[in-house]
Amino acid sequence: MYRYVGPGELLVAAAAQDGGRPLESFEAVGAWAARVSGEPFTYVVDLDGRLLVADRRSEHVACAGGRDVLGAGELSLRWTGAGWAVAEISNQSTGYAPAPGSWPAVAAALDRAGIARPGGFTAAFEFRHCPGCGQLNLVKDGDYTCCLCETALPE
Structure with a gap:
């Protein structure tokens, strides 16, 4: 759910x-x-x-x-x-x-x-919330980096 x-x-x-x-x-x-x-x-x-x-x-x-x-x-x-x-x-x-x-x-x-x-x-698609800024990210091409603050996203 x-x-x-x-x-x-x-x-x-x-x-x-x-x-x-x-x-x-x-x-x-x-x-x-x-x-x-x-x-x-x-x-x-x-x-x-x-x-x-x-x-x-x-x-x-x-x-x-x-x-x-x-x-x-x-x-x-x-x-x-x-x-x-x-x-x-x-x-x-x-x-x-x-x-x-x-x-x-x-x-x-x-x-x-x-x-x-x-x-x-x-x-x-894989989605991840950034632990740094809270932004929801769409993971593209295996890049687990926040699109806003560039914090590493959880894999």
């Missing part, structure tokens, strides 16, 4: 919203995919294991309605002729900073929605 770790004002605003659209059927997935027409979008997996989606410009915390999640990131779909499939999927959410280990919850939500999926994230 991941708690929101982003700016407090976004959490306050998100708590007043309904959250993302659940994708729990073939029809719901098709309607959403037609709406976003191949663009990546924001997703979260709620604590009930449901896949919730929102426009890419939406905050993950808004998609989650301010609640804790089992997974979060960005997702794009493609039509295979036989059904919907993941084109790309990541755990990129600085609001929740989910670990790559969130994949089983994400995979189960995709299965529940009837979306064919790969065996893991197509792009997986």
